[in-house]
Amino acid sequence: MTSVPAVERPRVVHHGLGRIFFSKPIRVLGLSIILLYILMALLGPVIFPPQIALVANPAKVFQGPTWADPLGTDFQGVSVLAEVVLGARGVLMVGIAAAFFIVVLGVLVGLVAGFVGGLVDTVLMRVTDLFIAVPQFPLLLLVASILNTSSPWMLVLMLSLTSWGALARSVRSQVLSLRERDFVEAARGLGLGTRNIAFKVILPNMLSYVAMNFMISITGAIYAEVGLLFLGVTPFNPDNWGVMLRQAAGTSGALYTTKSMFYVLAPLLAILLLQSGIIFVLGALDEVFNPRLRKGGARA
Amino acid sequence: MMRTIRRFGVAVVMIWMVTTLTFFLIRLMPGNPIATAYQTLLQQGMTAQQAAVQIHILYDVYPNQPVLTQYFVYLWNLVHGNLGTSIVYTGRPVLGLILAAAPWTLLLVSMGLLISFVIGLLLGVIVAIHRDTWIDNLTSQVASVFHGVPNYITGFIFLYFFTVMWPWFPFGNIYNPSIAVGLTFPFVASVAYHAVLPVAAYVFGAFGGWTLSTKSAAMAVLGDDFMMADKIRGLTSAQRLDHLVNNSILPLFTGFVLSLGFMFGGSVFIESMFSIPGLGYLVQSATTQRDYPVMQATFMLLSAAVILANFAADTLYSRIDPRIRN
Amino acid sequence: MSEVAVAVDDLVVEFSSDEGPVRAVDRVNLQLERGKILGLIGESGCGKTTVAHAMLNAVAEPGRIVRGRIHYAGHGDLLGMSEEAQRLFRWQHVSVVFQASQNTLNPLQRIEAQIRELARAHRISNPNALVGRAREICDRLRLDGRRMLDAYPHQLSGGMRQRVGIMLALLLQPEIILFDEPTTALDSLSQESVLRIIEEIHAKEGISGVFITHDLGIVAEVADVVAVMYAGRIVETAPTGTLFNAPRHPYSRALLNALPRLTGDPRAAKGLTGAPPKVVGEVAGCLFRERCRFQTAQCKMAEPVLTSVDADHRVACFKINEEDGRASV
Ligand SMILES: Nc1ncnc2c1ncn2[C@@H]1O[C@H](COP(=O)(O)OP(=O)(O)OP(=O)(O)O)[C@@H](O)[C@H]1O
Ligand SMILES: [Mg+2]
Numbered sequence: 001m002t003s004v005p006a007v008e009r010p011r012v013v014h015h016g017l018g019r020i021f022f023s024k025p026i027r028v029l030g031l032s033i034i035l036l037y038i039l040m041a042l043l044g045p046v047i048f049p050p051q052i053a054l055v056a057n058p059a060k061v062f063q064g065p066t067w068a069d070p071l072g073t074d075f076q077g078v079s080v081l082a083e084v085v086l087g088a089r090g091v092l093m094v095g096i097a098a099a100f101f102i103v104v105l106g107v108l109v110g111l112v113a114g115f116v117g118g119l120v121d122t123v124l125m126r127v128t129d130l131f132i133a134v135p136q137f138p139l140l141l142l143v144a145s146i147l148n149t150s151s152p153w154m155l156v157l158m159l160s161l162t163s164w165g166a167l168a169r170s171v172r173s174q175v176l177s178l179r180e181r182d183f184v185e186a187a188r189g190l191g192l193g194t195r196n197i198a199f200k201v202i203l204p205n206m207l208s209y210v211a212m213n214f215m216i217s218i219t220g221a222i223y224a225e226v227g228l229l230f231l232g233v234t235p236f237n238p239d240n241w242g243v244m245l246r247q248a249a250g251t252s253g254a255l256y257t258t259k260s261m262f263y264v265l266a267p268l269l270a271i272l273l274l275q276s277g278i279i280f281v282l283g284a285l286d287e288v289f290n291p292r293l294r295k296g297g298a299r300a
Numbered sequence: 301m302m303r304t305i306r307r308f309g310v311a312v313v314m315i316w317m318v319t320t321l322t323f324f325l326i327r328l329m330p331g332n333p334i335a336t337a338y339q340t341l342l343q344q345g346m347t348a349q350q351a352a353v354q355i356h357i358l359y360d361v362y363p364n365q366p367v368l369t370q371y372f373v374y375l376w377n378l379v380h381g382n383l384g385t386s387i388v389y390t391g392r393p394v395l396g397l398i399l400a401a402a403p404w405t406l407l408l409v410s411m412g413l414l415i416s417f418v419i420g421l422l423l424g425v426i427v428a429i430h431r432d433t434w435i436d437n438l439t440s441q442v443a444s445v446f447h448g449v450p451n452y453i454t455g456f457i458f459l460y461f462f463t464v465m466w467p468w469f470p471f472g473n474i475y476n477p478s479i480a481v482g483l484t485f486p487f488v489a490s491v492a493y494h495a496v497l498p499v500a501a502y503v504f505g506a507f508g509g510w511t512l513s514t515k516s517a518a519m520a521v522l523g524d525d526f527m528m529a530d531k532i533r534g535l536t537s538a539q540r541l542d543h544l545v546n547n548s549i550l551p552l553f554t555g556f557v558l559s560l561g562f563m564f565g566g567s568v569f570i571e572s573m574f575s576i577p578g579l580g581y582l583v584q585s586a587t588t589q590r591d592y593p594v595m596q597a598t599f600m601l602l603s604a605a606v607i608l609a610n611f612a613a614d615t616l617y618s619r620i621d622p623r624i625r626n
Numbered sequence: 627m628s629e630v631a632v633a634v635d636d637l638v639v640e641f642s643s644d645e646g647p648v649r650a651v652d653r654v655n656l657q658l659e660r661g662k663i664l665g666l667i668g669e670s671g672c673g674k675t676t677v678a679h680a681m682l683n684a685v686a687e688p689g690r691i692v693r694g695r696i697h698y699a700g701h702g703d704l705l706g707m708s709e710e711a712q713r714l715f716r717w718q719h720v721s722v723v724f725q726a727s728q729n730t731l732n733p734l735q736r737i738e739a740q741i742r743e744l745a746r747a748h749r750i751s752n753p754n755a756l757v758g759r760a761r762e763i764c765d766r767l768r769l770d771g772r773r774m775l776d777a778y779p780h781q782l783s784g785g786m787r788q789r790v791g792i793m794l795a796l797l798l799q800p801e802i803i804l805f806d807e808p809t810t811a812l813d814s815l816s817q818e819s820v821l822r823i824i825e826e827i828h829a830k831e832g833i834s835g836v837f838i839t840h841d842l843g844i845v846a847e848v849a850d851v852v853a854v855m856y857a858g859r860i861v862e863t864a865p866t867g868t869l870f871n872a873p874r875h876p877y878s879r880a881l882l883n884a885l886p887r888l889t890g891d892p893r894a895a896k897g898l899t900g901a902p903p904k905v906v907g908e909v910a911g912c913l914f915r916e917r918c919r920f921q922t923a924q925c926k927m928a929e930p931v932l933t934s935v936d937a938d939h940r941v942a943c944f945k946i947n948e949e950d951g952r953a954s955v
Contacts, residue, residue: 026441130321133314133610135565138583138602142595145587146326216448223450227569230452233587245456249573255464255471264460268453276445522687529730532684533794534716535747543732550734622778623733 021284030280037274040088048082065262072262075247080266087241087267094152094159094225099217101160102167103210109164110171111203114179125172131165140224144233155228159221167213174209178202212285219275226271241267304615311611318603322596323374327367334592384593388586394597397582404474405571405578408495409563412502417556419503420510425545427511428518440515446508452569455501459573462497469497472575498570502563513555518548550621554613561609564602629699631660631802631834632681632720637694639673639680639858649905650676650689652858655932658802660699663828663835665849665866667842667881669902673858674838675725678804681836682716698802718748718798725806725838727791731779737790738775741797748798756797763793767823785816792820796827803827804836809844817844824848842882846870851938854878857902857913860932864939874941876918912943920945 021027048054057077064072071080113124139162147154179202187201203210229242230249244267249255255264327334334355341351348364356362362370377384383394423443427436463471470476475490521527521544530540567580575581579598586594618624639651651673658664666674679685681696683704696704698719704712724730732740741760745753761771767789774782774790782790788808795803805824809817825848827833837849845852846866853863854875862875873879900917903909912918915925924944932940 130314130317133607134318134321134603135562135606137565137568138599141568141583141587142322142325142599145590145595219448223448227450227452231568231572231584231588245452249456249459255460258465261460261465265457268456271453272445272449275449279444525724525726525729526732528679528684528686529722529724530732532679532682532716532722532724533744533747534713534718535743536713539743539747543734546734547732621734623780 020287024284026280027284030277030284033273033277034281037088037092037277040085041092042089044085044089048079048085050086054078054082054086071266074244074263075260080263083244084241084266084270087244087270090152090240091222091225091242094155095218095222097156098159098163098221098225099214101156102164102217102221103214105160105164106167106213107171107203107206107210109168111175111199113168114172114175115197115202121172125169128165128168131162132169134162136162137224137227140228141231141233144228155225159224163217163220163224167217171206171209174206175202178205208285212282215278215282215285219278222271222274226267241270307611307614311607314607315600315604318607319375319378319600320371322599322603323371324367326592326596327370383597386586386591386594388589388591388594394593397594398579398597398601401577401579401582404576405564405567405580407491408474408498408502408570408576408578409567410560411495411499412506413556413560413563415499416503416506417510417552419507421514421545421549421552423507423511424514425518425541425548427515428522428548431515431519439511443508443511443515446504447512449505449508450569451501451505451566452573454504455498455570455573458497458501458504470494474576474578494576498574498576501570501573502566505566506559506563510552513552514548517551518544521547553617553620557613557616558606558609561606564605629660630657631699632656632658633695633697634677634681635695635697637677637680637696638692639676639685639689640692641689643688643906646906649858651680652905654694654855654858654860656853656860656863658834658836659851660801660834661828661832662850663837663848665845665852666836666838666855667840667845667852668855669881670840672855672902674855675806676858677855678722678806678836678838681804682720682722683712684716714748717744717800719800720802720804721795721798721800722804723792723795723806723808725810727788727808728784730791731787733779736776736778741775741794744794744797750798760793760797763796764790767793768819769793785812788812788816789820792823799831800833802834802836804838806838807840808837809839809841821848842870854881857905859913859942861914861942862940863932864936868936868939874935874939874946875943876920876945877914880917914943918945 021031055078057073060069060073060077063069063077066072069079069081071084074080074083109124109128113121113128140158143158143162144155147158187197192201226240226242226245229240230245232246232250244263248260248264248267338351338355341354342348346354352362352364365373381395383398386392386394386397389397420443423439427439430436459471462469470493474494475481475487476494479486479490481487524547527540527544530543535543564579567578568584569580570576571578571580572584579601582594583598583602585591586598634654634656637651637654637656638649640647640649642648654673654677656664656677666677668674676685676689680691680694681704683691683696685691691705694705698704698715701707701715701719704715707715731737735743738757738760741757742753744750745756750756757775761775764771764774769786769789774786774793779787792808808824809820812820821844824835824837828835828848837845839845849866851863852866852869853860854869854873854877855861856877862869862873862878864873869878870882873882903913903916905913910929911927912921912925912930915921918925922945930942930944932942934940935946
């Protein structure tokens, strides 16, 4: 492909990124939360070596917080903190990978449908409609129970195949409206091919939207993943918050004692905290990409 | 009228497509349960003949028939209201299971939807009126965190705190089995008592979204000229609030009807968590026990709910907005 | 001298913005005599609508009245009344024909329902009579009364909506009506009929009015007195004849010169260049000086205040004695 001549187009503005993030304490908080999770995912097994940290200890069942176990212990006497930290890697990896494929699939389908138009558009959009109409979670359940696998990659595949519809639809409508704009006309005037315009002119202009969707898709994928494991549809898969929840609700007996509070709440709060971090940062992303918001500054 | 009929046609076609998709999904994917069961029976020493009969008893299909024939038989049965029989609840017709479960789901989901919508509407309007104050900042931030939190998280928290920590509410089932079923006060009261936590879980999972969308709708309406004119015409605050709310509801209406369809999907978690014998519970137990006829039928039903809600939203919207009504 | 129906006294209105408070109206004084029509003219954005809305203490967010008095004969200062009294005062005593009257009706209610709502808001004991009166006024405005009241706003044309707006303004028989560009949206035939109606009402019911417009021809026709606004200030006020024949403020002169005229010196027909300044915070000097042909050092130092040059004729300018011919070289 040849390089794109300098077509006039609105640029994504990157300067002042730091200022935008640090202008609101809540964004700094959001960013720190996300960093914390990434650290947990990367360093979890270093901090809590599984062979040591996950060993059952019948003497310590359902203990409250202590210095050694800041979040107490579970029904086997294992440190809840260790379980949460060790669970982060699997959850985040599946969430991020699924979000990645959701975005790739959604953008690709939307871009092609919006740009090629005609029969291709009609067919792609009918399929998209179908995927939107089918309730995502039950479909996930159905597919998961048929595949009956605990491979994280299958999980990623299922999650992404069931949730790209809405993004594809809105990417398509954005392409349709961007197509009419001057800078796309200008690119066409310069004789750029359709593929070039789609990927080098239009896609960069939707970067903000895609980035925000990626973040939101991460939380969505994590919810679905944890939910599946929680329902016990996919085979047992250790070291995951969903499995913690499932045991908390089921076999562990945690629901028969009030001593299990930290054990029950820890995976829930781990998810909620991650969600909050992502939401807080989304506000900043919104502002980075939509300079209109930058002056008003009243939004979070 | 023609448009309504055409839309209904589209909805029916969509439902048919989902049915077809499900049918082939179950039969053509690796680990096809029927083929697996058939193989298992053969390995257990049955003859092909016996195994086929056994499979027919269990799954209502002849494993040696071509898939396409099975498909047409399935469709034929379907339009005659025959959804097959359950494997786990041996011999019970799937339709009966669904009809017994549906009312509870309908009750909980519609209560949850209504209450969360009303709360979201109130908060959204309040926030729009007080925009850029601390009320706005706080409420909007809380709403966006709650928006998208799945109901199993809120449900689990309620479950733990209010049935375990402080056992104020009952756990499991939707009424006290020792009370006779009927439209009597004790029965209705028992249902209401059991419904509190599940409904609260739905509400906390959904109000954030309603708050945010009401806020943006109401802010747009507040900028409209007629709201300014209302004040100058000396209308009372109540009348002006009325105009604000009515005009803000319009753009939310479609989403409201649609989410009725989607919330059925969300009932899987709440109902299995609180052991409520509704559709969600049926889906969950059928899935974990690989009860395919039930899975297939419930999945179809949940999809049909979304598709029909879509149709209803389109059709009803033109009735509430005079500008569309002609 | 006749009685003053409303006196606006030292009115200041600000809109808060990111750069600071924008002064949309600055120290405005106006007097409207009973039975008279006051023309309010000036460029787009000079604050005419804001003055009208402030006269009802109904400036839209994020605007607010910083100070001033709106004194109505027989009622006192509007700003001193209770909220409820203000609400009832609006529309019963002073009504508005809105500039954006295309969209000033609730899209979800039929016109009749909106009239009944008005009746309830103003505690009118016989709403049916009010609806009947609305139908009558419609007929006078050459609208099919029955059809209008049955319609939703979107079913009416722009001109019809404009006249429905006029009907609503007349409905409660107010003493004062603020006409905010009532004819701008109309074709010349409808314009003519609306003007006729306004004059008729004016003559028959003794209503006082403020008439805001960009159309100087219409002002010359309907107004008894004219006030010229510039950047939130009144820069000149005079009886209509005086203002049109002998404007004194350079801005008024430019405004009148922009008007194509059949008679008069063609050399004088020079329009204005540039745009009015946006007023944020305190300012020094005359706000018109950048666009003024007569600007001197004095104009930069201090802001001229309205001073009487004649009976009923007041001008805010240091250079009122400059002649066009001398300055334009
Ligand atoms: N909602 C608002 N927010 C911020 N500033 C406003 C708002 N409304 C008006 N203003 C400011 O007040 C000034 C006066 O506006 P106003 O509507 O009174 O002008 P106008 O003379 O009626 O103009 P036009 O002839 O265009 O109707 C404007 O220049 C604008 O800067
Ligand atoms: Mg105006």
